[in-house]
Amino acid sequence: ASASPWVRAGRDNTFKIGFVSPQTGPLAAFAEPDMFIMEQVRKLTANGIMSGGQKYAVEIIYKDSQSNPNQAGKVTSELILRDGVDLVIASATPATTNPVADQCEANGVPCITNDTPWQAHFFGRKGDPKVGFDWTYHFFWGLEDVIGSYTNLWQKLPTNKSIGTLWPNDEDGNAWGNTELGFPSALNKSGFSFIDRGRFQTPVNDFSSFISEFRKQEVEIVTGVITPPDFANFWNQAGQQGFQPKIVTVAKATEFPQAVAAFGPRAEGLTVEMWWSPAHPFNSSISQQSAAELAAAYSAATSRAWSMPLGLKHSLFEVALDVLQRAGSKDPEAIRDAIKATNLNTVVGPVNFANGPVPNIGKTPLVTGQWQRKGDKLDLVIVENSQAPMIPLQAELLPIKYS
Amino acid sequence: MTRNIVAAVVAVGLVILAASLPFWGEAYWMHEFVMVSCFFVFAMMWNLMAGYGGMVSVGQQAWFGLGGYFMLALANLGGVNPFVAIVLGAVLSTLIALPMSKLAFRLQGGYFAIGTWVMAEVVRLTVANISIVGGGSGTSLTAFRGVSRALRENVTYWVALVAVVATIVLVYLFLRSKQGLALQAIRDSEVAAESQGINVARMKLAVYLVSAFGCAIAGGLYFVSNLRISPDAAFSVNWTAFGIFIVMIGGIGRIEGPVIGTLVFWLVSHYFSDYGTWYLIGLGALAIMMTLYARQGITGLLDRFLGVDLFPTRRVFVARKVEAKPAPAARVYNETAGVA
Amino acid sequence: MSTALVEVSNLNAFYGDAQVLFDVNFRLGEGETIGILGANGAGKSTFMKSLTGLVKVDTNSIRLRGEAIGGNAAGEIVRKGIAMVPEGRRLFPSMSVEENLLMGGFAKRKGKWNLQEIYKLFPILKEKRNQPSTSLSGGQQQQVAIGRALMSNPDILLCDEISLGLAPVVIKDIYDSLPSITADGMTVVVVEQDVNLAQRCSQRLYCFQEGRVALEGKSSELSRDQISEAYFGI
């Protein structure tokens, strides 16, 4: 994997990091903290970093995937072939991380990604657990975490243990609904009954057929991983048709404050997995901020509420800088080996690729939270932590209230 | 005649020069060329349909995506060499286009346009429900794992070059053949064409199928280079949007149109694609402006003001002496040819 | 001769690049009935279309009471008082008889003609007023077309081959209705292929040939041979 000499035309004492993120398009909410984080990193690396006894400048080249996997692949090859980056990082959903990682793998460029459940990343790219990948590394939680956390959560309230599921036909839905690797087998094991009407094609205008089925089967828990508009439809129509589950735990749709705001008062009581929050007891390895301080700095700088990708984006740069400092040179293999040897405490928790469930994967902790009313505002608080006991609970799980 | 030879020599020289790029150029140039050539082939095919066949389709992404998916399925599941799979995939896509054309031809004009779009959606939804190619999540092309980067890059580049040259040459030869005459005649008047012995229905079907084949080649090539496919990306209507923009900006109903359009498109995307949405807004606005104020596109303007005609397909009558072959590069009339 | 109501001078008309009318001169006096003869494709209909604004021509080539109206939009010209019964009737197929007539009154000019008057002129239309216009016989359709043109209360009525495709008896009926239309001084131009009819109903005749006026004169004074020559180009 030797690139032609022209690609290496960049100055020898600069580390170039290519950063791919869905700045525009349907996934743009994931990229909201990007500018803040990059600004932070630029300040922290303004004087360069030391690596192998030599001082290197750090340059970040930011590319927009437009929430489109084709574009993600295209900009990655641009980063590699035109800009000659030394390291590619990317984040947020398989639609971004998978094509980016595929390009890096094919072109022999080190790559670190996060914020995609690791199964969707590893198996979604047709990875072989025996072989793994050469160049691409990923850290995030996996299905086993979300399954563990959710099933534990649902046992905290008395219910009939009947679950209605909403798994669309996309990267996440297919992984979560997978009979062996996903929820179904786990739910069976832990004594829940569930209704899976099959993978549906989003967007869906009308969920009546789901709702009447759920009502018929007296479902008290709803779970799924669906997009905000689909969930809005579901939730509105559930209201119309008088379907009143006790617990609603859906990923994606209720992860972001703005999206939740769209549901108005009916957002209160919804539960969702949490990959990061200001309450996580971790500190940044580069800015030394605690999670809470990071969130506060973000809100102060942007006057926006914190969201989960903030911590993930920050941690991505933490790992990248750590790797480059340890690499000692711009040699791709040296950088790759440095990634492999990563063992870093970041603001989202410890990152280590050596003891992942499959090669190239490092795991970060996961808990579950609930949108609860604090005064006139909704706040996401941790209500379940069985998968990551080091993260403290903030509140008790409450059933959804209906007027 | 001599001008003809000179032109041919220059063209062959250019192709040879281009073919040797892997030995002296940058990998990035090759990559860029592959991407652009997919758009170019796609635009040529859209031009063939709309500019010559009078069929405005908004559903060409169906064949682009199918080409990609067939290539990937053949390569991943069937172990076929991906480059061979591109061609096989295009053949399979064309087979699917055959029954679809029967439905599409029931609609005319604007309804044909949206009807083809619906059919593309049907194809997308169907593919999204086939789990062996990853369903809605899509899948990665694994056939290249273990193949050296340089080899993959070079061969992909050469295949793209062949696709581009073949598209230009074949379309050009087609238009200079008897069938090309028929196509132009149909564009001007279907009734009269039919009464002059031209089988209009068969001709339109042929154009539809050739166009499907070409789009599928472009799709296969694109995903060989992009390595990852998903239904939403492969069957995105944006492919057709870009095709239309390229053709309308370059000039519809001429071979030079897509050539120049692609050049403009490449420049614009090279310098502005980082602007995301604004870049698309700009392209759309440019196409609208061209449609309103210069319907023949840039080539139409060039022809009108400079008399440039790179790919003469017109037969010129030379009194008292009948030539076996059309004379080259001569200008015949001032009026620009185009969609009637 | 009466004062010129319409004065056409050096009128040239084109379809795309093809010229159809060449330097046509024509005048129309108040209250006159004029016949226009000519072979197929001589440009008669094109001339009528130029007068009504359906074919765009030079502004000054057509003057109505001295005002240059050439090339005005058809809608404006009908408001100034020129209405046409188009060649081939061209009724609105999706409409009933009465709706067709109402469309004619769209310009809302004041005058004698209204639905009642039309029904008085063509009693059969009253019976059929709610039928789709397409269900009528050719002659009845022609009556609708004439009635529709009259509904705008024009000063000048242009009739383009109103006998086209009609049985002789029906043609007779139609032409018999002309006097009651011209009775209150309406000016009428009739395009006709039938020389006899044209000669009988008009005071003056124009013969068109190849887009030019080949012959012009009083109907009563022109001989059949003269007309034949202009007509057939013999």
Place this chain on the structure above:
Amino acid sequence: MLLKVENACKRYGALQVTQDMSFTVNDGETLGILGPNGAGKTTLFNLISGDVALDSGCVYFDGANITALRPHQRCRTGIGRSYQVPHPFGNMSVFENLVTAACFGGQVSEKEAWEIAEEVLETTDLKPFANKAAGSMTLLNRKRLELARALATRPRLLLLDEIAGGLTEHEARELVDELKRIKARGTTMLWIEHVVHALMSIADRLLVIDFGKKLAEGTPDDVMNNPEVRRVYMGVDA
């Protein structure tokens, strides 16, 4: 007998445009067709050339039933036609118009088509316009092109719809001379024309149509002396 039309019927909505029309045309014969406007003459041509489908009845060409054939197939069997309203291939040159017709209607190679096209250009005096866009020509030239293009398909039966309208006396005579030459080569012709004297000078027989029905058929003199024809068509009281 080259063409036989048998009980042809066609109606458009309530309008019966062709009513039970039957006639035959012999090989090499020229049949003139007359009739008032809207009588159904052009429609009859459309039925023969296949542009419009028959409601009932049959068309035979050279002994074969061609009723079910599509227009392009009929053209290839040897029926060439011109349109009353010219339909040139407007963006192509006159020459290309002819080459196209020769290629497809005449089913020859393009090389041969070039020769045929040149020959036709010669006979129809369109040579000066050979490289002119057909759409930009004057009406008369477009009408001439209609004839030329029909000729280029090398038809055995030529359907001519009002090609002499608007010609000067001199031009009309030249046209007739040319048609006579075409006739001399054995081409059968059907000619719709209002320029009666031109028609009379070449037609072997005349067919008069009124309201979609055959009004009269016979030698030119017989037909022109038919009082009914004089009344209906010439507008002359016999």
Place this chain on the structure above:
Amino acid sequence: MIETVIHGILLGGLYSLFALGLSLMFGVMRLTNIAHGDQIVISGFMGIAIAAAVNINPFLLILLLVPCALVSGYAFQYFVLNRTIGKDPLPSLVITFGLSIIAQNLLQEIFSANPRALDTGGLNTMGLNLGGDTVVGVLPLIILVCAIACTFGLQWMFAHTALGRSFRAVSDEKDIAELMGLNSARVYSMATAIAFSLVALAGLFQSMRTTVSPTDGPNLLLFAFESVIIGGMGSFWGTFLGAMTLGVAQQVGFHFDPGWGIWFGHLVFILILAFRPSGLFPKTKG
């Protein structure tokens, strides 16, 4: 199953509002507006933006937005689309397609890609028990009633008013209509104005009933288009029934397998195209 059909009919109500405008524009001008779906989305976003700026009842929004749409539709037809009308469908297709792309990206630029909904003050979650287990939403019911009213209104307007006559006149015989004193450019603009008002209504309902996001347009266009073709061109009741058919088909599809619901709707469209190309309820001339 009955429940499924009822939900399908309610969905069809929304679809028929989408489709009426498209049907109108095609009927009068033979013009296919590819940006139709995006205009629905734009109206939804306008409603949301206005509601966010001034606290206003969503139904008052209709009174505010529909006149806006009327004016903008008129201007759009008069200044842009009228230039493209002709035998060749290409220019209008390219222009509306370009507009569609521009609209989607502009919306994304202004409102971000997040889907949004118009707050209906709880109306969107109100249900009505029809006895047994069948519960239907109040809002979908309102939409259905509104769709029936609009269909009836359009049909009546076409049949009995001078405006309707002028629409039919320019659609039948443009030249002759001008000869009667109509200004076809204005009539066309009027048609587009009405189509846009319907679109605005549809957009507001869409954003109340579900959410709108910048890239929703194409799907809405396809549903509208399918409704028109299934119903058969030429009458508004046909379009309405076509929308019902599509709604029911999609719901039945969802009922059997959620992965194939939309696909099933498309399938019905394709079957109609294959076996009854003139649609299920073509206009019968009486």
